[in-house]
Amino acid sequence: MKKWVEAMRLRTLPVSLAGVICGTGCALLLGSFDAVIALQCMLFAALAQIASNFGNEYYDYRNGIDRKGREGFRRGVTEGEISPQAMKRATYTTLLAAIAVGCTMLFHGPWWLLLVGAVIALFALGYSAGPYPLSHHGLGDVAVIIFFGIVPVTFTCYLQAGKFDNTGITLSTAFAVGLLAANVLIVNNYRDMEDDKAVNKNTTVVIFGRKTMAWCYLLAGLVAMVAMVPVWRVLQLWSLPVVLVYTALHLKNWLYLKKAQGAALNPLLGKTAVTLLVFSLMLIVATIVAN
Numbered sequence: 001m002k003k004w005v006e007a008m009r010l011r012t013l014p015v016s017l018a019g020v021i022c023g024t025g026c027a028l029l030l031g032s033f034d035a036v037i038a039l040q041c042m043l044f045a046a047l048a049q050i051a052s053n054f055g056n057e058y059y060d061y062r063n064g065i066d067r068k069g070r071e072g073f074r075r076g077v078t079e080g081e082i083s084p085q086a087m088k089r090a091t092y093t094t095l096l097a098a099i100a101v102g103c104t105m106l107f108h109g110p111w112w113l114l115l116v117g118a119v120i121a122l123f124a125l126g127y128s129a130g131p132y133p134l135s136h137h138g139l140g141d142v143a144v145i146i147f148f149g150i151v152p153v154t155f156t157c158y159l160q161a162g163k164f165d166n167t168g169i170t171l172s173t174a175f176a177v178g179l180l181a182a183n184v185l186i187v188n189n190y191r192d193m194e195d196d197k198a199v200n201k202n203t204t205v206v207i208f209g210r211k212t213m214a215w216c217y218l219l220a221g222l223v224a225m226v227a228m229v230p231v232w233r234v235l236q237l238w239s240l241p242v243v244l245v246y247t248a249l250h251l252k253n254w255l256y257l258k259k260a261q262g263a264a265l266n267p268l269l270g271k272t273a274v275t276l277l278v279f280s281l282m283l284i285v286a287t288i289v290a291n
Contacts, residue, residue, distance in 0.1 A: 003076040007087070009053045011270035014277035015148050015181045016045035021280040022177050023156025025287045026170040029234060032161040037108055040101060041156045047098035052124040054091040056135070058084060059128040065136075065199050095124060108159050116155060123147050136201045140189070141182045149178020168230045173283075176224035180276045186217045187257065187272050191265040214258055221250035231283075238286040246279045 020041045027033055061077040061084060076082035102117040127134050127143060134143045153174035158164055165171070189196065189203035190210055197206050205213045225243055232239040253275060256268055 003081045004090070007054060007057055007076050007082065007090075008050050012053070012184060012273050013046055013049060014273040015184055016049040016152070017042055018181070018276045018280035019148055019152030019174075019177050020045050020156045021277075021284055022173050023153040023170070024160065025280070025284040026153060026157040026165060026173055027160035028284070028287045028291060029169055029231070030157070030161045030165055030167075034108070034160045037105070037159045038156065040105055041152065041159065044098055044101045044105070045152055047094055047101060048120055048124050051091055051095040051098055052127055054087055054094060055125050056128040058087040058091055059133070061087075063133075065196075065201055091125075095121060098124075105159060113155075116151070120147060120151065135203065138202050138204050138207050140185055141204050144182045144185050145175070145178030148181035149176070150174040153177050169234065172227050172230045176227045177276070177280070179220040179224040179227070180279065183217050183220050184269060184272045184276070186213050186220075187265060187269045190214070190217075190257065191262065191269070214254070217257055218250075218254045221247070221254070235286050235290045238290045242279065242282045242286050245282060246275065249275045249278065 020038060023041070024033065024038045057075050057077050061075065077084055077087050099117060099121060102113075102120075105113055105117075123134075123143060126132075127140065128136075134140055150171075151174075154164070154170055157170045186205065189205040190213060193203070193205045193210060196203050204216075208216075225247060228239075228243075232243070235242075249271075253268060253272055256271075257265070260268060
């Protein structure tokens with residue numbers, strides 16, 4: 001059981017939850033809230049990410065990307081603790097569970113949400129699998145911005161509000177959350193640069209180097225706060241604690257990123273994800289208080 005929990009990479013799950021929490025905050029700003037829909041979206045997002053994590057471990061092993069003794073978190077399949085067949089079954093079983101949860105959202109929205117769910121399912125696998133794995137060609141960061149920021153925030157808000165937001169609040173929040181989620185991937189790839197380079201896995205860190213991506217990590221957090229200006233205008237003074245606390249944590253994480261190496265970066269991966277979760281929770285609290 002411990003090996004399976006490790007394979008789920010629970011430290012990164014706050015990234016999925018943050019998008020749904022912020023989407024719910026946007027719905028509140030539009031005068032809507034539905035706890036059942038919010039919980040459905042959270043469960044769907046968590047299952048989809050776990051399926052993607054399982055798939056990443058299975059397909060990276062099958063493609064010879066992972067090696068024993070890597071700097072990152074232990075991979076049960078690579079270390080021989082979980083069979084490849086078991087991981088493959090777990091990947092598709094979890095993905096089917098996510099699809100089942102997603103189908104229940106049709107009670108709250110139109111039929112074309114099926115298409116959105118299908119694209120999300122394809123991304124969950126296409127991140128590491130298929131003829132052109134996104135994570136192997138410098139597209140992982142873009143994919144994270146879209147599927148951990150724009151998609152969950154926008155559609156969580158849409159399902160609860162019953163309409164798309166035309167004020168710019170939801171889109172700016174979605175973009176900001178996507179940038180903060182991409183920082184988790186930057187830390188992961190920052191740590192694994194040598195291992196990835198050795199097997200021709202061209203992440204953005206391999207392509208641009210650690211120094212450049214460390215600055216990207218810093219800028220992503222700062223740009224996200226600027227992108228949230230439409231929200232800050234609505235929240236007014238209640239936005240200050242959110243901005244100040246997030247910025248302080250982000251700067252602390254960035255300074256650690258610059259000096260740490262190898263396995264010492266593992267805690268920062270979780271801290272970056274938790275910082276995003278703290279931001280999302282503070283944002284929704286500020287939204288409730290401001291309303």
